[in-house]
Amino acid sequence: MCMVADMENIERDTTASEARRALESIESAQLAVRNTPWPAWIYPVNAALLGALALSALVEQDRRTMVFAVMALIIGINVYAGYRTGVPSAMPTSRAFVALVATSGACAAAAFVVAEITAAAWPVVVLAALATAGYLIGGRVHRASTGARS
Amino acid sequence: MTAALDPVIHPTHRLRICAMLATGTTLELSAIKELLDLSPSALSKQVAALVEAGYVKQERPGTDSRRVWLTLTRQGAKAYRGHVAALQEIVASVPTEA
Numbered sequence: 001m002c003m004v005a006d007m008e009n010i011e012r013d014t015t016a017s018e019a020r021r022a023l024e025s026i027e028s029a030q031l032a033v034r035n036t037p038w039p040a041w042i043y044p045v046n047a048a049l050l051g052a053l054a055l056s057a058l059v060e061q062d063r064r065t066m067v068f069a070v071m072a073l074i075i076g077i078n079v080y081a082g083y084r085t086g087v088p089s090a091m092p093t094s095r096a097f098v099a100l101v102a103t104s105g106a107c108a109a110a111a112f113v114v115a116e117i118t119a120a121a122w123p124v125v126v127l128a129a130l131a132t133a134g135y136l137i138g139g140r141v142h143r144a145s146t147g148a149r150s
Numbered sequence: 151m152t153a154a155l156d157p158v159i160h161p162t163h164r165l166r167i168c169a170m171l172a173t174g175t176t177l178e179l180s181a182i183k184e185l186l187d188l189s190p191s192a193l194s195k196q197v198a199a200l201v202e203a204g205y206v207k208q209e210r211p212g213t214d215s216r217r218v219w220l221t222l223t224r225q226g227a228k229a230y231r232g233h234v235a236a237l238q239e240i241v242a243s244v245p246t247e248a
Contacts (some may be wrong), residue, residue: 014155014160014237014240015240016240016241016243016244019237019238019240019241020241022162022165022237023234023237023238023241025162025165025166025169026165026166026169026234029165029166029167029169029170029173029185029186030169030170030172030173032170032185033170033173033174033177033185034173034174036181036185083178085181086177086178086179086180086181086182086217087174087177087178087181088174088175088176089174089175089176090173090174090175
């Protein structure tokens, strides 16, 4: 009963400008969560692991085990870093970072397709280098977007 | 008006806490404290009100009991969505100035 009365009161008393300010504060709170800086070490580690993932396309024996091990390492390290920062599952706002991570992942995936098509190792190495470089550039972009000092 | 403002969520800090939890799913209390720039006692007061209303779940994992993790409950997520919809309705009900 008291709760209903409270609701009626705040609805009557909340003006449009107050509601607008409340919506703005929601947006800034959400941006603050999404732009929480990541630890600096996570970028080179992820970049190296993406490169390793691409290079595992060259492995002839136990390739599947190698791929799963590297993927498990990537997931495990990122979950650990997320829990250390206290913000484990927020999507970064930087579209450039997300696009570069997606591109790096695509390069790693392409390495496996290329390894099936050709016996030459260099295209896989080039794709691994692109995956690593793409993630490192993305890391700089992300760090700048979160306002963290590089 | 179809959606309703929620008196528990209405205070600014509680609204911001709910907004953060709706975005980040699970957040550590100290991360929220840092992002909101609130004193520990002020924050625990706001969190206690949300926990008491059944809107937020507070957990201390066995591995590190010093760290407190907060999550919006289903009831809390529903109340937050309703509150945001009510705010949007209030804003939409007034014609914007050109």
